[in-house]
Structures are given as C-alpha cells and as structure tokens.
Amino acid sequence: MDILIAAILTIITAATPLLFAALGELVTEKSGVLNLGIEGMMIMGAIIGFFTVHQTDSAFIAIIASMIAGALTATIFAILVLKFHASQVPTGLALTIFGIGLSALIGQSMIGVAYEGIPKIAIPGLSSIPVIGDIFFNQDGLVYFSIFMVVATMWFLNKTRAGLILRAVGDSHDAAHAMGYSVIKIRFLATLFGGAMAGVGGAYLSLAYSPLWVEGMTAGRGWIALALVVFASWRVGRVLLGAYLFGGITILQLHAQALGIAVPSQIMSMLPYLATILVLVIISRDKSKIKLNSPASLGKAFHPSR
Amino acid sequence: MPQSSDYLIELKGICKAFPGVLANDDIDLKIKAGEVHALLGENGAGKSTLVKMIYGILKQDAGTIHFNGDLVDIKTPAIARELGVAMVFQHFSLFDSLTVVENISLGMDHSSDLATLADQITELSKRYGLPLDPHRHVYTLSVGERQRIEIIRCLLQEPKLLIMDEPTSVLTPQEVEKLFVTLKRLSEEGMAILYISHKLDEIKALCHNATILRLGKKVGTVSVADESTQSLAAMMMGEELKELKHPEAVELGDTRLEVKDLSLPADDPLGISLRNINLQVRGGEVVGIAGVAGNGQDELLRALNGEQRTLDSIDSIELEGKAVGKLNPNSRRVNFGLASVPEKRLGHGATPDMSLVDNAFLTAYQHLKLLKNGLIDYAKTRQFAEKIIADYGVKTPNSDVPAGSLSGGNLQKFIVGRELSQNPDILVIAQPTWGVDAGAAQTIRQAIRELAAKGAAVLVISQDLDELMEITDRIGAICGGVVSEFYPTSEMSIDKVGMLMAGVSLEEGVSDVA
CATH class of the missing domain: 3.40.50.300 (P-loop containing nucleotide triphosphate hydrolases)
Structure with a gap:
C-alpha cells in the first residue's frame, strides 16, 4: 500500500509540470498561435525560479518570477510572429534553442546549489483522511494551483465571452477581424498566458520535482506538453487526463527499476517519448477528430488589410 | 449643422487607393430610408471597397460620410454598428467550430446571455421566414443556412441600413426568391438596403435605384424602373456585350x-x-x-x-x-x-x-x-x-x-x-x-x-x-x-x-x- 501511495505521489509531481505547460499551450493554440518554444519558456521559468528562490528565500516570489520569465520569453516569440509575421514553426524552434542557451548562461553559478523544495500545504481535516488525504490534500501549493488552473481555463474558454472571442480568433482570424476584434492583441495575450504557464511548469521542476539546477533539466518535457495538446484534441479536461497518464509513464521507469524488472534503464527512460510518438500516430489516424477540434487558423499568419 | 436630411446616408467624393490601383475615385452615393439601392459593377469595379469604408473595415483616403445629416468618422465596424449599419458579407464571417448562437453573439456589441439570444434568434427566424436552429454547429449547415445566420445577426441589431454584398451568388433560384421576399418586407418596414451585385435581373426585380461603378469611378445613379437590363449592362461594362456565337452543330463522337x-x-x-x-x-x-x-x-x-x-x-x-x-x-x-x-x-x-x-x-x-x-x-x-x-x-x-x-x-x-x-x-x-x-x-x-x-x-x-x-x-x-x-x-x-x-x-x- 505504501508503495502504491508513493507511486501515486510521484506521478502527481511528474504530471504537474506537463499539466501547466500543456494548459498554457492549449490556450495559445486555441487563439491560433502555434508556439513550439514551450521547452525554452519552461527552462527559463526553471532557472529564474531557482535563482529567485535563492535571492529572496521566498517560494512565492520565485514562482511569480518564473511566470514573468516564461511570459517575457513568450513576448519575444509574440513580437516576432505577430508583429513581424515571422513563420511560427521556425521561430518557436529558435525560441527553444535560445531558452536552453540563455538558461545555461544564467545558471552557471547555480550548479550544485541545494534547495529544500517548496513546502507542502496540508489542508486541515481533509489531509488526515487515510490514503486519499496523503495523496490529494497534502501537496505543495503548485499542485493545487495546477488543478485550479484547469478548472479556471475550462470555465474561461467555455463560459465567458472573452473565451468565446479567443476561440473565434483561432477558428477564423479574418472573420474575427471583420467583426472588429483585435486579432493581434488577443493572440498576444494568449501567447503570454502560454509563456507564463510554461514558466511555472518549469519552476515546478527546479523547485519541487528535483529541487536543484541542472542544465537542460526540462529534458524534452516541453515537447511532451506540445504533444499532449494534440492528444487532448484541444480539450482542457483531456489535458488533465493526458498529463497524469504521461506522468505515470515517466514514473513507471523509476519504479520498474526499484522492483527489479530486468529491462535496460535506457529503454525505460525512452518510454515517455515512445508513448508520445505512439499516441500522436494513433490520434492522427482519425483525421476527422483532429479537424473538428483543432483551431482552423492554427499556425497561420494574420495580415490585416488596413 | 443640419439635424436631419432627406438622405439616411450620404457619401461625397470618396477616394481610396491601394498600392498600384485607385480602387475608388471620387464616388458619391445617397440612400434614403426604405430604399433598396443597388451598387452595380463588374468584379474589380470597387464595390466591395466602397462598402467596406461604410462599414468601417477600411478607411477612406479622402471624402466624407454623412449619416442622418451628421458628419461621421467610421473608424471601426463597432462605430458603424452603433450608427445602425449592418453588413452581410460575400464571404461569410462565420466560425465553423462554433454554434449558431455563439456566432451571432460574437457579432453583437452588447453581450446578452446565450439562452436569451437563442430565443431572440428563433423568434426573428419565424417572423421573417428564415428557419434556423440556434444550437447547431456552423459546419453542419448549408451555405443558404449560413447566410441566414448573417442576416439574422444583422437584423438583431435593428439596423437602419443593411448592406448585402453579392448575397445570391451562393443560393439556388428558389432560395433567392425567398430572400427577396424577406428583403422587400424589410424595406417596407423602413430599412434602407444597399444591394451589391452584378446580376442585372436581380437588380431589376428588387431595387429602386442603382449606382453604377466602373473601374473605380462612378458612372451614374439611375432609377431602375427607367432602365432596361441592356442599358444597365452597357453602363456597367462601357460597351455592348458580344453575343456568344454557337458554332455549327457538330456530330457527337464517342x-x-x-x-x-x-x-x-x-x-x-x-x-x-x-x-x-x-x-x-x-x-x-x-x-x-x-x-x-x-x-x-x-x-x-x-x-x-x-x-x-x-x-x-x-x-x-x-x-x-x-x-x-x-x-x-x-x-x-x-x-x-x-x-x-x-x-x-x-x-x-x-x-x-x-x-x-x-x-x-x-x-x-x-x-x-x-x-x-x-x-x-x-x-x-x-x-x-x-x-x-x-x-x-x-x-x-x-x-x-x-x-x-x-x-x-x-x-x-x-x-x-x-x-x-x-x-x-x-x-x-x-x-x-x-x-x-x-x-x-x-x-x-x-x-x-x-x-x-x-x-x-x-x-x-x-x-x-x-x-x-x-x-x-x-x-x-x-x-x-x-x-x-x-x-x-x-x-x-x-x-x-x-x-x-x-x-x-x-x-x-x-x-x-x-
């Protein structure tokens, strides 16, 4: 039983950064912008969060700083793509490379520095329920925040007028423009939100998952988050499901080794990435599903005619 | 400044240039309330450019627009809608993945909740004979139904001027007839309609007056009843159209x-x-x-x-x-x-x-x-x-x-x-x-x-x-x-x-x- 609880707890910590990043990318893509720079924004959030926590000793300030770092990185992308009509795919790739490089530079003095990890917050009463209490109500603040953001994003996209406008811009930017909505501004904000969420996802890695700084520590999680959005066919609830599924696969490798299953560790570490490819292939087989849910203007540059 | 005028909208000396072309050159246009006014011209004559300026999508380089006698500066579509101008586009501005009511809501400046809006849509659609289910997704609808969304969206704003950009190019002849019944009814209720087309039969059937554009310039404004389709065509093209010569009947092969x-x-x-x-x-x-x-x-x-x-x-x-x-x-x-x-x-x-x-x-x-x-x-x-x-x-x-x-x-x-x-x-x-x-x-x-x-x-x-x-x-x-x-x-x-x-x-x- 204890092993199971431990496993579930680690799944949650592995899933949370994916959940943040994928949620942000989902909102960005819903507005019609394809930002492939999640990895770069995540790692900027990771290093700035870790750096800030050492300067201020406040996890809260560090998390805010990581969101700002992610959003600022996204701003570079947004300006290039939305203002100067740069092609979204190469710009996103460049952003990833840029983020990995810059974070390594900033993090030089942080290598080998220790941090005890952000504190867990036990919810009074609920956390003392056996089994469930430990799993669900004795987590760090970011886990609660990630679940809150899932609900908030779902509500925003489906119930609010602003969410409707955002989806409309992603569906047909020309029609939205003709109705007088500011396509560029809405996409800009959505991209910033995506950056902030990727930033906090990155900070989760360096502050909670393995509280230290290692160069390139996001290790492809940005790409998994990107795949998650497609896996979820742009639906918020499924992003939650997908993030925990992938979190589970990531953890599987650790526990398989602990249980002494004789599979080479390299193969186990490949698992999440293999699963990503597999899932994308399976999902892409059903063209109609992709077509109906994907934002129709995804990745297309918008040139207003005025 | 005069508070009222004979004309609902009056355009004077409108000019608009795009790189390499003068799309509108010194255009005048006047429309009265309750009038169905045709804007006639070939493709590329500058019709769409002109109405986009009335609707605030484009900004004129020169010229003035008066609405109800007041000089107005229509900077955005929202200002146009405020004045009482509504437009049905040639290429529909619809969002395929959203429902009818969500689409209509996006075109409204004052948001009301979707349930109320859905009721209003159903009521209007009954009143004007434009059947439409507010909760269907747009991608499931035919082109004719999509056009109804646009029309109902416009009618919900209770416009004084309704602009229709080539509305019949996507309809069957029977649907066109139904549309004309609706438009005539709206005109009788006092709405001005600016009807853009190059189809002369339609203009003869529907419109009171016509302004003809050719290559960005105004040819003239005429009373449709006084003109024949041939004379309208001649003004639109600047020349008589050559008859198509049917070659001698050929023997059909395999x-x-x-x-x-x-x-x-x-x-x-x-x-x-x-x-x-x-x-x-x-x-x-x-x-x-x-x-x-x-x-x-x-x-x-x-x-x-x-x-x-x-x-x-x-x-x-x-x-x-x-x-x-x-x-x-x-x-x-x-x-x-x-x-x-x-x-x-x-x-x-x-x-x-x-x-x-x-x-x-x-x-x-x-x-x-x-x-x-x-x-x-x-x-x-x-x-x-x-x-x-x-x-x-x-x-x-x-x-x-x-x-x-x-x-x-x-x-x-x-x-x-x-x-x-x-x-x-x-x-x-x-x-x-x-x-x-x-x-x-x-x-x-x-x-x-x-x-x-x-x-x-x-x-x-x-x-x-x-x-x-x-x-x-x-x-x-x-x-x-x-x-x-x-x-x-x-x-x-x-x-x-x-x-x-x-x-x-x-x-x-x-x-x-x-």
Whole structure:
C-alpha cells in the first residue's frame, strides 16, 4: 500500500509540470498561435525560479518570477510572429534553442546549489483522511494551483465571452477581424498566458520535482506538453487526463527499476517519448477528430488589410 | 449643422487607393430610408471597397460620410454598428467550430446571455421566414443556412441600413426568391438596403435605384424602373456585350469521359461524400453540372483529375474507355489529354509563389515539348506564358510575377488560358469565369465552345446558372454529393435546374407542383 501511495505521489509531481505547460499551450493554440518554444519558456521559468528562490528565500516570489520569465520569453516569440509575421514553426524552434542557451548562461553559478523544495500545504481535516488525504490534500501549493488552473481555463474558454472571442480568433482570424476584434492583441495575450504557464511548469521542476539546477533539466518535457495538446484534441479536461497518464509513464521507469524488472534503464527512460510518438500516430489516424477540434487558423499568419 | 436630411446616408467624393490601383475615385452615393439601392459593377469595379469604408473595415483616403445629416468618422465596424449599419458579407464571417448562437453573439456589441439570444434568434427566424436552429454547429449547415445566420445577426441589431454584398451568388433560384421576399418586407418596414451585385435581373426585380461603378469611378445613379437590363449592362461594362456565337452543330463522337457508379467517402468531416455518380461526356459536347457551392463539386473534380485517386473502385472513372482510377493527375494528363481547372486557384490550379512562366510550364511541358534534353526551355515557355497573357487579357506587369500576386479573376484567366491553349481532348473545368470581368468571361466561354467543336469532351461545373444555360448541351446538378439525371439544356429552364440543385428530381418536382 505504501508503495502504491508513493507511486501515486510521484506521478502527481511528474504530471504537474506537463499539466501547466500543456494548459498554457492549449490556450495559445486555441487563439491560433502555434508556439513550439514551450521547452525554452519552461527552462527559463526553471532557472529564474531557482535563482529567485535563492535571492529572496521566498517560494512565492520565485514562482511569480518564473511566470514573468516564461511570459517575457513568450513576448519575444509574440513580437516576432505577430508583429513581424515571422513563420511560427521556425521561430518557436529558435525560441527553444535560445531558452536552453540563455538558461545555461544564467545558471552557471547555480550548479550544485541545494534547495529544500517548496513546502507542502496540508489542508486541515481533509489531509488526515487515510490514503486519499496523503495523496490529494497534502501537496505543495503548485499542485493545487495546477488543478485550479484547469478548472479556471475550462470555465474561461467555455463560459465567458472573452473565451468565446479567443476561440473565434483561432477558428477564423479574418472573420474575427471583420467583426472588429483585435486579432493581434488577443493572440498576444494568449501567447503570454502560454509563456507564463510554461514558466511555472518549469519552476515546478527546479523547485519541487528535483529541487536543484541542472542544465537542460526540462529534458524534452516541453515537447511532451506540445504533444499532449494534440492528444487532448484541444480539450482542457483531456489535458488533465493526458498529463497524469504521461506522468505515470515517466514514473513507471523509476519504479520498474526499484522492483527489479530486468529491462535496460535506457529503454525505460525512452518510454515517455515512445508513448508520445505512439499516441500522436494513433490520434492522427482519425483525421476527422483532429479537424473538428483543432483551431482552423492554427499556425497561420494574420495580415490585416488596413 | 443640419439635424436631419432627406438622405439616411450620404457619401461625397470618396477616394481610396491601394498600392498600384485607385480602387475608388471620387464616388458619391445617397440612400434614403426604405430604399433598396443597388451598387452595380463588374468584379474589380470597387464595390466591395466602397462598402467596406461604410462599414468601417477600411478607411477612406479622402471624402466624407454623412449619416442622418451628421458628419461621421467610421473608424471601426463597432462605430458603424452603433450608427445602425449592418453588413452581410460575400464571404461569410462565420466560425465553423462554433454554434449558431455563439456566432451571432460574437457579432453583437452588447453581450446578452446565450439562452436569451437563442430565443431572440428563433423568434426573428419565424417572423421573417428564415428557419434556423440556434444550437447547431456552423459546419453542419448549408451555405443558404449560413447566410441566414448573417442576416439574422444583422437584423438583431435593428439596423437602419443593411448592406448585402453579392448575397445570391451562393443560393439556388428558389432560395433567392425567398430572400427577396424577406428583403422587400424589410424595406417596407423602413430599412434602407444597399444591394451589391452584378446580376442585372436581380437588380431589376428588387431595387429602386442603382449606382453604377466602373473601374473605380462612378458612372451614374439611375432609377431602375427607367432602365432596361441592356442599358444597365452597357453602363456597367462601357460597351455592348458580344453575343456568344454557337458554332455549327457538330456530330457527337464517342464517349470520352465516363463515370460509373462512383462513390467516394469524405475523408474530412466538413467534406462531402460522393454517392453513386453516373455521367458520360461524348466528344464534341459540353455537359454542365450546376450546384450550390459545397455540395461535392470539389470532391468530384478531384476524383476526375486524379488528385484523389479512387483505388477502391478503379473502374468507376473511364477516360477514352479505359479505367483510370489508379492513375495520378500527370498520367491522366499525358496519356489521355485530360486538362482540369480546379475551383481553388491557389494551391490547386497554380503554385502561388512561382512565376507565371513556371506555372505555365508545370502543366504544359509534355504537350508543348518545353523540355530540351531534360532541361527547361525557358525561351519557349516564356513565349507560351506571354501568349496566354495576350490571348486572355491577363492584367499583369510581366510574366515573371508570382502567380499569387494576381487578382483572383486575372489568375483565373491565366489558368483557364493555359489549359485551353493546350487543346486538351477532355476538359473538366470548375467555375470557368468566377471573378472574371464580363468581356474576358465571354472569351473564355467562346473558347470552351470552340474546343468542343474540335471534338473535345467538356465537363463544366459551375454555380452560375446563366452561364451553364448558355454554353452547355446537356445539364444536370449536384446536391449533397449526388448528381442528378442530365437533360438537354434546350429543354430546361432556370427553375427546373433550380429544383435539381435543391435535390428534387424533376419527375417528383413536377407532380408536386401539379
């Protein structure tokens, strides 16, 4: 039983950064912008969060700083793509490379520095329920925040007028423009939100998952988050499901080794990435599903005619 | 400043230039409340540009707009809507993945909750005879239903001026009649309607006055009742239209294009599945397929020209009596002399980023032997491209500009010219004159007839009924992926074709009426 609880707890910590990043990318893509720079924004959030926590000793300030770092990185992308009509795919790739490089530079003095990890917050009463209490109500603040953001994003996209406008811009930017909505501004904000969420996802890695700084520590999680959005066919609830599924696969490798299953560790570490490819292939087989849910203007540059 | 005026809206001296063209040059326009005013002109005359300024999408370079006698500066569509201007666009501004009520909500400046809005939609749709379910997703709707969304969205704002940009180009004749009943009713209730069109019959049937534009300049404003369609046409084009010369009747040859029981499921949820299509085209005849856009025309054309191969039923398409379901577009082109003009010009008919010379080469290199020892013979290719440009009146600075930089109608002339100049044995052509000015359209129609006279089999897929009635020998219609029976064009009327377009077979249709 204890092993199971431990496993579930680690799944949650592995899933949370994916959940943040994928949620942000989902909102960005819903507005019609394809930002492939999640990895770069995540790692900027990771290093700035870790750096800030050492300067201020406040996890809260560090998390805010990581969101700002992610959003600022996204701003570079947004300006290039939305203002100067740069092609979204190469710009996103460049952003990833840029983020990995810059974070390594900033993090030089942080290598080998220790941090005890952000504190867990036990919810009074609920956390003392056996089994469930430990799993669900004795987590760090970011886990609660990630679940809150899932609900908030779902509500925003489906119930609010602003969410409707955002989806409309992603569906047909020309029609939205003709109705007088500011396509560029809405996409800009959505991209910033995506950056902030990727930033906090990155900070989760360096502050909670393995509280230290290692160069390139996001290790492809940005790409998994990107795949998650497609896996979820742009639906918020499924992003939650997908993030925990992938979190589970990531953890599987650790526990398989602990249980002494004789599979080479390299193969186990490949698992999440293999699963990503597999899932994308399976999902892409059903063209109609992709077509109906994907934002129709995804990745297309918008040139207003005025 | 006068507080009221005889006119609801008054435009004076409007000018608007785009790089390289003066789209509007000193245009005046006045409309009274309750008046249906036509804005008449050929494609490219500047009609859409003018109304976009009234609706705040574009900003005029010079000139003034008065609304109810007050000088107004319409900077954004929101300001236009505030004034009481509403517009139904030619290309609908709709969001496919959203529901009807969500779409309408997006076009409203004052948001109300969706449930109330849905009730209002249902009520308005009943009142004006525009049936519409507010909770359907737009991608499930027909083009006619989509237009109703736009109209209801406008009516919800209780506008004083309703602008309609070529509203009937996507409707069946019966739907057009229903639309006119609604518009006349709105006009009687005091709404001013600015009706943009180049279809003269419609203007005669609906409008009180007409302002005619030609090449960005105003030709004049006339009372429609005092004019004939011929005199309106002359003002619109600046010349009398040449009559189409029907070549002498030719003896029909063998069946060159045959489709037998072709079914093709759509691979795209927004696409149309083709179902049990049968048709034959013999050498020397022009066969027409009418239909409202989005009823499977694209899918049918792709199956015929080989863009979409029909591997499941290889025998369902035959060229010169041979099954070609397995062949790709190029082998159909080379081995059977099949030429095709798809409806989508960019990306299907032409490669947008390549020059006109390169585009000319792409489909013609085998027939015209434009390869020399495996290398492109540019001198010869350029000669060919320039011949097309001259013969079909393509307006372009030179033959080296990218195809994508040409206006829609000009590119259409180039593509049609490229295919027709190769004297194909079989031609499949969609919307041959879409967006093309009347003079060049006549050249294209004449060339199609002459091609058939030389013994080629021609299949024309078009929304333009007048055109089909004029150039085809036999006519049928496509509706929801099903192709009707074909009838000799001489025995058909516009109304009968309209019934076919709506999916009613003529036998039941006649018994219904009787």
